[in-house]
Amino acid sequence: MTQASSPARALTGIRVVDFSAMIAGPYCTRWLSDLGADVIKVEPPEGDHMRHRPPLRDGSSTFFGHLNAGKRCMALNLKQAAGLDLARRLVAEADVVVEAFRPGVMAGLGLGAAELRAKHPRLVYCSISGFGQASDWSHRPAYAPVVHAASGFDLALGSDANGRPMSASIPLADMLTAMFAAMSIQTALLHRQATGEGTVIDVNLMDSVLNVMPYxxxxxQQTKQQDRPVYRPMQARDGWVLVTPINQRNFLNLCDALGHPEWRDEPELANEGVRFAHWGMLMARIEDWTRQRDADECERILTAHGVPCAKYRSLREVQQDPQFTQRDSFATVQDAAGSFLTTRLPFAFGNVRPPTGQTAAAFGADTDDILRTELGLDDTQVHQLMSSGAAICHSQDHRRHS
Known part of the structure; x- marks a missing residue:
């Protein structure tokens, strides 16, 4: 099987023009790139904001590189007619457009879904937003933390002793939306293969978060609500462990592992229903046991008895664990400052993981080449576009900081 015919590169031959910035849109198109798509990232003259977000090494953001590895990057000034014309010409050769502006911005530029698909009916046009393209909340500014608060997600995480809601520090809404956007684009491409018609996709952060809270x-919706049992961190002598006796078999195994077979017969612990009612008591008993042991010992004993358990690890520890080398979980990416690790797509086809792009392109790194090879422009035309600022190449990067 050749690489192009492998399911791991199933999107080979698909061109994506990516007008998005920040996290959700870029991560979506990074995954499409991993699956074989040719992704052209179009940035404004000031560049994607994420290029300046830490961690930084010699001015290069590995956060940006994680989200954008494998793409070709060009810079256009869409406020200039010549820049807009270049964007339209790129779209004319594209299979997919991804954008994450506020609803209405792309239409105002003449790059909206209706206008582009009228000329290119096979185009799959994906819009990513905070609250959707057409609702009472559509024009509200939205980042992941705002959506976490507005969706009920933060309150579902719990609150402190003063009733202050928890706040998720990881931009989960962006990650989920990236995943759902990538999935919907691939579904739309299958539909196009069958019918010849593209479509318009509306995916948003709010609906994405709501979809991960089924309980x-x-x-x-219930008159009498029952809080979800919380598996809280258990203190060990040298760290923390998580113990999750979810079902009856787990509980029975737990009794054996902790040396308390008599718990099986206690009325307060006999079945799942009564255990939920006495959840705090059960968690306290488990922690009495973990406090007397090192975290590694807790994990070893409980796991050997079939009780789901994990020692709390830092990401630095995870990156160094042989488990992930065995799984081929990480890839090395190169940028102007050197190399760094990134995660690979979390699945394999016939034991083949989709390969991640080896480089994270500098700002405007591919502008010149795309203008010449994809749009067929000559030296004079390219020079004129660069001089006017309608297009920006890597050698002009100083303009953003002047």
Missing amino acids: EFQNA
Whole structure:
């Protein structure tokens, strides 16, 4: 099987023009690139904001590189007619457009879904937003933390002793939206293969977050609500462990592992229903046991008895664990400052993981080449575009900081 015919590169031959910035849109198109798509990232003259977000090494952001590895990067000034014309010409040769502006911005530029698909009916046009393209909340500014608060997600995480809601520090809404956007684009491409027609996709952060709270969503509809049992961190002598006796078999195994077979017969612990009612008591008993042991010992003993358990590890520890080398979980990416690790797509086809792009392109690194090879422009035309600022190449990067 050749690389192009492998399911791991199933999107080979698909061109994506990516007008998005920040996290959700770029991560979506990074995954499409991993699956074989040719992704052209179009940035404004000031560049994607993520290029300046830490971690930074010699001015290069590995955060940006993680989200954008494998893409070709060019810079256009869409406020200039010549820049807009170049964008339209790129789209004319594209299979997919991804954008993540506020609803209405792309239409105002003449790059909206209706206008582009009228000329290119096979185009798959994906819009990513905070609250959707057409609702009462559509024009509200939205980043992941705002959506976490507005969706009920933060309150579902719990609150402190003063009733202050928890706040998720990881931009989960962006990650989920990237995943759902990539999935919907691939579905739309299958539809196009069958019918010849593209489509318009509306994916947003709010709906994405709501889709990962099935228990909370259903519980909220009940007159008498029951909080989800929380598996809290258990203190060990040298760290923390998580123990999750979810089902009856797990509980029975737990009794054996902790040396308390008599717990099986206690009325407060006999079955799942009564255990939920006495959840705090069960968690306290488990922690009495973990406090007397090192975290590694807790994990070893409980795992050997079939009780789901994990020692709390830092990401630095995870990156160095042989488990992930065995799984081929990480890839090395190169940028102007050197190399760094990134995660690979979390699945394999016939034991073949989709390969991640080896480089994270500098700002405007591919502008010149794309203008010449993809749009067929000559030296004079390219020079004129660069001089006017309608297109920006890597050698002009100083303009963003002047």
